[in-house]
Amino acid sequence: MLYLCLKYLHIIAAIFLFGFGMGSYLYLIAASRTANPQVIAHVARTVVQFDTWITTPAGFIQIATGYLLLKLAGLxxxxxWIMTSLIIFLCVGALWLPVLVLQKRLYVMASSAVGDGRALDDRYSSVYQKWFWMGVFGFLGMFVIVLIMVTKMTPRQWIELLTG
Structure with missing residues (x-):
């Protein structure tokens, strides 16, 4: 029963990590496309809060429950497949802190523009592009991790299966 409870928590944490992360990512993309500093500031503030208080803890829950599941399963x-998913998870995690920092910078830039009554400048676009591409690579990694977890196969094994 303990194993099933931990597995449930592991899956729920994955859903939160992926779901809130993707939702925040898409909302900030949509807000940034408006080029309206007031909209961007509001959305970016909310994204930073959600990622700090929901998405980040979900990542730590993933680590803890994953470790406990390994121990209980004797793996x-x-x-x-576990080592591959851990390496990808660490790579995605290494993108996470810079993403949080960049989101905070986007919020500060948009809030400053609102306070000064001006449009966003090229610095916003530069930070946004970095944040955007880190998100693309981070979510690609998350898609691969979920596929590994479901299939218990590495990308190399998928290729062998598909080509062999």
Whole structure:
């Protein structure tokens, strides 16, 4: 029963990590496309709050429950599909802190523009582009991790299966 409860928490945390992360990402993209600093400031503030208080803790829950599931199942962390997913998870996680910092910068830039009654400048676009592409690579990694978790196969094994 403990294993099933942990697995449930692991899946719920994945849903929160992926769902809130993707939702925040898409909302900030949509807000940025308006070029309206007031809209962007409001959305960016909310995105920073959600990512700080919901998405980030979900990532830590993923780590904790994943580790406990490994222990209960008696699987070594060096199992190929587990090691591959951990490496990708660490890569995605390494993008996460810079993404949070960039989101905060986008919020500050938009709020400053609102306060000064001016439009956003090229610095916003530059920070936004970095944030956008980090998000693309982060979510690609998350898609791969979910596929690994569901299939218990690495990308190399998928290729072998499809080509062999």
């Amino acid at each position: 070594p962390p060096t199992t190929e």
